Amino acid sequence: MKATERNPLVEVLRKHEAAILADWLKEQARAGVNHGDAAQEKELRHVSRDFLAAVNEGLASGDVEASGPAWARAREILASLSASRATQGYSPSETATFVFSLKQPVFERLRSEIGDAAQLAEAFWTSTLLIDRLGLFTTEAYQKTREEVISRQQRELLELSTPVVELWKDILALPLIGTLDSSRTQVVMESLLEKIVSSGASIAIIDITGVPTVDTLVAQHLMKTVAAARLMGADCIISGIRPQIAQTIVHLGVDLSQVTTKASLADAFLVALARTGARIEAAQAEAA
Amino acid sequence: MERIPILRMGRFLLVTIQVDMHDQLALTLQDDLTERIVADRAKGVLIDISSLDVVDSFIGRMISNIAGMSRVLDAQTVVVGMRPAVAITLVELGLNLAGVRTALNVEKGMALLQNSTVA
Numbered sequence: 001m002k003a004t005e006r007n008p009l010v011e012v013l014r015k016h017e018a019a020i021l022a023d024w025l026k027e028q029a030r031a032g033v034n035h036g037d038a039a040q041e042k043e044l045r046h047v048s049r050d051f052l053a054a055v056n057e058g059l060a061s062g063d064v065e066a067s068g069p070a071w072a073r074a075r076e077i078l079a080s081l082s083a084s085r086a087t088q089g090y091s092p093s094e095t096a097t098f099v100f101s102l103k104q105p106v107f108e109r110l111r112s113e114i115g116d117a118a119q120l121a122e123a124f125w126t127s128t129l130l131i132d133r134l135g136l137f138t139t140e141a142y143q144k145t146r147e148e149v150i151s152r153q154q155r156e157l158l159e160l161s162t163p164v165v166e167l168w169k170d171i172l173a174l175p176l177i178g179t180l181d182s183s184r185t186q187v188v189m190e191s192l193l194e195k196i197v198s199s200g201a202s203i204a205i206i207d208i209t210g211v212p213t214v215d216t217l218v219a220q221h222l223m224k225t226v227a228a229a230r231l232m233g234a235d236c237i238i239s240g241i242r243p244q245i246a247q248t249i250v251h252l253g254v255d256l257s258q259v260t261t262k263a264s265l266a267d268a269f270l271v272a273l274a275r276t277g278a279r280i281e282a283a284q285a286e287a288a
Numbered sequence: 289m290e291r292i293p294i295l296r297m298g299r300f301l302l303v304t305i306q307v308d309m310h311d312q313l314a315l316t317l318q319d320d321l322t323e324r325i326v327a328d329r330a331k332g333v334l335i336d337i338s339s340l341d342v343v344d345s346f347i348g349r350m351i352s353n354i355a356g357m358s359r360v361l362d363a364q365t366v367v368v369g370m371r372p373a374v375a376i377t378l379v380e381l382g383l384n385l386a387g388v389r390t391a392l393n394v395e396k397g398m399a400l401l402q403n404s405t406v407a
Contacts, residue, residue: 186376189376190372190376193372193375193376194372196372196392197371197372197392200392200393200396201392202392202396224379224380227379227384228372228375228376228378228379229375230384230390231367231370231374231375231378231379231384231385231390232370232372232375232390232392233368233370233390233391233392233393233396233397234392
């Protein structure tokens with residue numbers, strides 16, 4: 001709105017800053033904004049004081065939309081508060097209550113200060129709009145932090161879940177855990193092929209014990225990986241096929257006849273050893 | 289005229305593709321290779337594509353063709369040195385090079401040919 005217009009809200013907030021802060025803190029305590037210990041409560045008090053000062057600063061600029069540069073400080077405080085609350089496990093409404101609980105103290109002061117009914121209504125409307133906006137901003141910041149956490153975890157999961165291990169000379173194992181989607185298949189394929197080049201392996205065992213379900217898409221992804229490894233000159237064995245998955249594969253009509261499949265990783269390993277010309281013998285048998 | 293060299297190693301022929309393939313070059317290679325297989329009585333052909341960064345469907349089909357022609361002339365084809373990115377591209381293109389044998393490098397490819405032609 002226009003900076004020239006004398007805004008009663010600004011005056012009231014500045015005049016009663018200390019009193020509003022005290023009431024606000026009481027209101028926060030009543031609404032249960034803080035779950036933590038005394039140290040966190042003290043910190044919340046500091047944040048509240050800084051925030052109220054920042055709101056005054058923003059209002060002083062004549063901007064009541066909370067969007068201009070004068071509100072940068074207030075937005076910054078809210079963003080950092082929401083971020084820390086999101087990671088601490090507070091719910092979004094608890095986080096937004098921090099801002100919304102400011103309404104009552106402000107309204108009380110407005111009511112006692114402004115006599116004129118029309119002016120009072122106008123001030124109420126302005127402050128409601130302002131606080132709602134700040135509240136929405138809090139929720140958005142909270143959401144953003146949550147989404148960042150989720151996407152970071154997704155990335156980490158992707159990297160964590162695709163190890164390629166060398167079992168023996170020329171034999172690699174790729175234990176797959178979790179659902180195979182196309183983006184994961186890509187990562188799996190790339191890491192397997194890179195490892196084939198760096199280790200010079202000629203056999204790769206893909207173990208799908210940890211894959212919960214195999215549908216046509218997952219099977220197709222598996223076949224792609226096998227085909228790519230074959231083009232690099234490495235044979236693939238698929239192991240860890242559980243009885244239920246074997247049934248599903250046949251029911252779906254997935255053709256795995258081009259690939260060697262084994263029920264367990266141990267069986268696959270023996271086949272791989274035989275193909276590379278190695279053999280495992282029991283020490284006792286050797287002695288006898 | 290530009291040509292891809294064909295080297296003889298014992299009973300096998302070694303072809304190293306290091307330049308971008310185009311139609312004429314591929315046809316020349318097919319001509320040269322089939323003639324050399326007959327002339328040298330070669331039992332195997334080793335195609336090294338380790339220096340190719342990009343393989344498109346054209347080269348993929350050419351390799352399949354060469355493998356088919358060699359088979360008719362009683363020589364086995366082994367493709368060696370395919371890079372991971374190339375392998376992924378070919379699979380995504382749906383070219384599995386069925387009927388072509390593969391090995392990680394020239395050494396392993398040679399060993400593969402030795403084993404399979406002796407037996």
